Structures are given as C-alpha cells and as structure tokens.
Amino acid sequence: MSNMFLKEIIGSSSAISPRTGQIAYSYVSAFIEKDEVITISFVGITECTSAFCNSFVGKLYMNYDPSKVDTLLIITGLEANPIWDNKIHNARLLGSNENVRNVRQTNIDELILS
Amino acid sequence: MSEQEKKYSIYQSSLETNHIGVSEFLKFYNWAKQYSYTKVTLDLLSVNYIDANLSAIIISLVHKLKIERKVWVYIEFSNSTISVFFRNGLMAHLQGKGNDNDIYDNRQSTIALTAFSPSEDEQFCSYLRNHFFAHRGLADVSTTVKSSLKNHYIEVFTNVGLHANTSLPVFTCGQYFPEKKQLRFTLVDLGEGFLPKIHKATNGKVSDDKSAIIWATEGINTTKDIAVFGPGGTGLKEIKNYCNNNNGSFHICSGLGYVNMLNKRTIENNLTNPFPGSIVNIIMRNI
Numbered sequence: 001m002s003n004m005f006l007k008e009i010i011g012s013s014s015a016i017s018p019r020t021g022q023i024a025y026s027y028v029s030a031f032i033e034k035d036e037v038i039t040i041s042f043v044g045i046t047e048c049t050s051a052f053c054n055s056f057v058g059k060l061y062m063n064y065d066p067s068k069v070d071t072l073l074i075i076t077g078l079e080a081n082p083i084w085d086n087k088i089h090n091a092r093l094l095g096s097n098e099n100v101r102n103v104r105q106t107n108i109d110e111l112i113l114s
Numbered sequence: 115m116s117e118q119e120k121k122y123s124i125y126q127s128s129l130e131t132n133h134i135g136v137s138e139f140l141k142f143y144n145w146a147k148q149y150s151y152t153k154v155t156l157d158l159l160s161v162n163y164i165d166a167n168l169s170a171i172i173i174s175l176v177h178k179l180k181i182e183r184k185v186w187v188y189i190e191f192s193n194s195t196i197s198v199f200f201r202n203g204l205m206a207h208l209q210g211k212g213n214d215n216d217i218y219d220n221r222q223s224t225i226a227l228t229a230f231s232p233s234e235d236e237q238f239c240s241y242l243r244n245h246f247f248a249h250r251g252l253a254d255v256s257t258t259v260k261s262s263l264k265n266h267y268i269e270v271f272t273n274v275g276l277h278a279n280t281s282l283p284v285f286t287c288g289q290y291f292p293e294k295k296q297l298r299f300t301l302v303d304l305g306e307g308f309l310p311k312i313h314k315a316t317n318g319k320v321s322d323d324k325s326a327i328i329w330a331t332e333g334i335n336t337t338k339d340i341a342v343f344g345p346g347g348t349g350l351k352e353i354k355n356y357c358n359n360n361n362g363s364f365h366i367c368s369g370l371g372y373v374n375m376l377n378k379r380t381i382e383n384n385l386t387n388p389f390p391g392s393i394v395n396i397i398m399r400n401i
Contacts, residue, residue, distance in 0.1 A: 016235040016268055018276060047239050047264065050352065051272045083265050 001037045006077075007044040015048040021055025028056070032064050032072050042077035048084040053091040061095025122146065123157035129164045131298050131365070131395050133372035133383040136171060140387040143175045151184045162194045169204040169227045170287040170300040171393060176208065177283065178304055178390055202287060203227040222250045225288030225299070232275045232284055232303065235268070241286070242267055251290030251297050255401055263398070266353040270301055270394050273350065278305025278392065297398045304391040307368040323371030324382045331366070331375065357396065365395035 007013050009027045010020045024040070031038040042048070060069050078085040122142045129135040146154050158164070172189070179185040189208060191199060199205050202224035203215035213228050225246050230238050246252075246267070247260050255263075274284050282304040290297050308326040320329050331350040350366075354375050357364040363376040368391070372383040 012236065014236050014239050016239065016272055017233075018272070047268055049265065049269050049272050051269070051276060081261070083262055 001039065002031065003039045003041065005041050005044055009040070013044055013046040015042070015045050015052045015056075017049075018051045018055035021052040021059075024052075024056040025059050028060060028073060029063070032060065032069060035068075035072065037072050037074065039074040039076060042075065042081070042084065045077070045084075048081070048087060050087045050090065053084075053087040054094060056091070057088050058091035058095035058098075061092050062098040066092070066096040120149065120152060121155040121157055123160065125160045127160065127162050129161055129168060131165045131167060131300065131397060133365075133367070133374070133385065135165065135168060136367055136372060136389065136393065137385055137387070139168070139171055139175060140385060140389055143179070143390075144387040146179050146185055146187065147183055149183065149185050153186045153188060154179075156187055156189045158195065159190050159192050162192055164195050164198075165298055166198040166202050166204075166224060166289040167287045167298045167300040167395075169199065169202055169207075170285040170302045173204060173207045173227060173229075174283075174285045174302040174304055174391065177285075181282075198224065198289075202289070204287075223290045223292065225249055225286075225290070227285065227287040229283040229285050230271075232278060232280060232282075232305075235272060235275065238271045238284075238286075239264075239268060246288060246299075249288075249290060249297075251292065252401060262356065266356055267299070267301075267396070269350070269352060270396075274301075274303045274305065274392075277308075277311065278303045279311075280305035280391070282391075295399065295401055297401055299396045299398075301394045302391060307389075307392055308366075308371075309369055323369035323388075324373055324384070325371075327366045327368055327371050327373045328380065328382075331364075331373075353396065361399045363395070363397040363399075365393070365397075367393040367395075 006015060006024060010023050012020065028038055028040065060073065075088060078088070122145050124138050124142065126138055129138055142156055176187045179187055200217045201219040201221065203213065203226045206212070206215040207227060207229070215226065228241055242264050247264060252260060271284065280303060285302045286300065288297060288299040307323065308330055309323050312320045312326040312329055316329070320326050331354050354364050356362065357376060358378045361377070363374060365372065365374045367385070367389050369388045370385045372385055374381040374383070
C-alpha cells in the first residue's frame with residue numbers, strides 16, 4: 001500500500017483548479033490501473049474546490065469501475081473539513097452516475113451495431 | 115461632437131448592489147461603446163451614494179471600453195462618494211496604477227478592488243486570506259463559517275477559469291457596512307457569459323440569459339468538457355444554498371439576465387442593455 005500527501009502530488013497546499021485535479025487524477029489512476037491500493041491524505045491542504053474534486057475523484061469514478069475505486073483509493077485527512085468531505089462525496093456520486101450513463105450508452109451502441 | 119459633449123450623466127441619487135444599480139452602469143457602457151479613439155466623461159456628480167463594491171463593475175466596463183474601443187473614461191465623482199474610491203483602490207486603477215494603491219483605508223471598511231488573471235487561483239486565495247477574511251467586519255465570524263465562505267468564493271473564481279473563456283482580467287471588490295452588519299462582495303469577469311455554452315450543451319433548450327443562470331445553479335448541470343475535467347456543476351449551487359440558509363443574497367448577472375437568489379426564492383429581472391460578461395454579487399447579512 002502506498003501513502004501520499006496530496007500537497008506533494010500537486011505541489012501546492014491549494015487544491016483549487018481543475019487542472020491541478022487532473023494532476024492528482026493522473027497520479028492515482030496509475031495505481032488503479034495496477035490494482036494497487038493508494039492512500040491520499042488531505043493533511044496540509046488549505047483550500048479545496050468542487051472543481052478540483054470533480055476533476056480528480058469524480059473523473060476516477062467516471063472512468064473506472066466505481067467499486068474498484070472504492071477499494072483501491074483511500075482518502076484521509078478530511079476530519080477538520082466536513083465541507084471538503086461533502087465535495088468529495090458529491091464528486092463520487094457525479095462520477096459514478098456518468099459511469100452508469102456511459103456504460104448504458106455503450107450497451108445501446110453495441111446492441112444497435114450487432 | 116466636441117470633447118465637452120461626450121459626457122454621460124447618471125441622475126440616480128443612489129446606486130446599490132441590485133439590478134437597478136447595474137442597469138445604470140450598463141446604460142453608460144452602451145452609450146460609450148458607440149465611440150472609438152476618444153475620451154468620454156461619466157458624470158456621477160448627482161449620485162450621492164454608491165455601494166463601493168460596485169467598483170468592480172465600474173472598472174471592468176472602463177477596461178473593456180479602453181481595450182476594445184480605445185475609449186478612455188474619465189469619471190466625475192460627487193464629494194460624498196469619492197473618498198471610499200480612494201480607499202478601496204478604484205482611483206488607483208483609474209489612474210493606471212493597477213492593484214498598487216498607496217492610500218490606506220483608515221476606516222477599514224473596504225476590501226480592495228483587485229484585478230486577477232483568470233488563471234491566478236492561488237493569488238485569489240491569498241487575497242481572500244489576507245484581505246477579505248482578515249477584515250475587521252469578519253472578526254466575530256467563526257472559523258468554521260469563514261472556512262465555508264472561503265470555499266464558496268474560491269468556487270466562484272474557479273468557475274471563471276472553467277467557463278468564461280477569456281483571458282481578460284477578473285475584478286473583485288468588497289465593502290463592509292458595520293451599521294447593517296453586512297458585507298457585499300462583487301466579482302466580475304469579461305467572458306462570454308452563461309448563455310452561449312449552455313445553449314449549446316442543452317441543444318438549444320435553454321435560450322435566454324436568465325434561464326441559463328438558473329440552469330447553472332441547479333447543481334447537476336455543467337458545460338465543461340467532462341472527459342477532461344470530470345463531472346460537475348455543483349459549485350454555484352453550494353453558494354446558493356449557503357446564502358439561502360444564512361439570510362444571504364446571491365445575485366448573478368449575465369447578458370440581459372439578472373437573477374437574485376435569497377430566502378429560497380429566485381427573482382428574475384431583465385436588463386435593457388446586456389452585461390459583456392458575468393457579475394456575481396454576494397451579500398452576507400448578520401455577520
């Protein structure tokens with residue numbers, strides 16, 4: 001199992017912009033691809049936005065099997081910031097919904113082409 | 115027309131943070147943009163009161179006229195209003211000094227008018243930390259509430275970077291009203307507004323500015339490239355919810371639409387002249 005501080009991955013204590021979220025997404029997705037557990041700590045982060053969470057966590061849940069991400073990605077260090085916990089929760093939901101929508105569309109496309 | 119005749123006068127005695135105040139400045143902008151390569155005067159001598167946070171709107175329109183029409187705006191302020199504009203940095207911006215204001219705000223009622231590039235997220239955070247949340251008006255506000263508000267304001271700023279499609283500056287300004295226990299904060303971008311992308315994303319179903327604003331604040335809708343930036347659309351809704359739950363007001367102006375969200379109600383107003391970008395006004399009460 002690997003443990004990393006988010007601020008070291010993104011090089012900043014501000015988890016704000018969606019582009020920074022993409023950096024975190026790219027980092028964690030490498031572990032998801034290898035079926036390896038990764039713990040990301042938000043300790044040391046001073047600001048966090050929905051745009052960042054959607055670009056990081058939401059995109060993981062959108063592009064990978066949500067149950068797999070649940071198992072392999074552990075997020076810690078949110079105890080002092082329930083708002084951030086809520087943003088991450090929303091990002092998970094939004095990403096999972098997009099995943100379901102994409103899977104359905106793929107199934108429909110395959111049915112039409114078959 | 116002579117130099118003396120290129121003057122536009124506003125006769126409202128008071129300009130506040132609402133669709134009426136914004137409309138008056140837009141009437142001026144609509145008049146001024148007919149000219150090019152010239153100087154015009156905005157006469158505010160009859161205006162005895164202006165919400166100082168509207169400085170963000172004033173300077174954004176002045177900036178837009180300068181860069182797009184080469185129209186330079188000279189503003190005449192009444193004696194009753196001019197002092198706050200020295201203290202909050204509007205005069206420094208009008209004098210071409212940008213964010214460098216030498217005048218100290220001895221009343222500590224202003225949050226400096228500041229210009230940011232849309233990509234300057236960290237600089238905006240620093241501004242919030244060192245100017246906004248360090249303000250005496252928020253001294254009694256709990257750390258939890260401050261943290262919540264900081265999150266919300268940063269969400270507004272990152273929205274500009276995501277959606278406004280502009281490299282023109284973002285202008286922010288705030289004003290504290292100690293007698294009313296109110297803080298008014300204005301953020302302005304000169305981007306493409308809400309409607310164009312939302313019209314496209316909804317295949318034409320959303321076709322006016324007010325509807326686009328409401329669509330954007332519903333919490334599940336987004337026009338960003340989901341494949342690149344992931345799902346989303348909750349940032350503005352979070353601010354709306356905060357204002358609804360804390361007796362605050364959340365105004366969004368874009369194009370011809372001005373939408374005021376407060377106490378779980380939505381009040382829609384039409385503007386006669388479109389705003390060339392978007393304005394977000396947040397009014398916090400009982401602080």
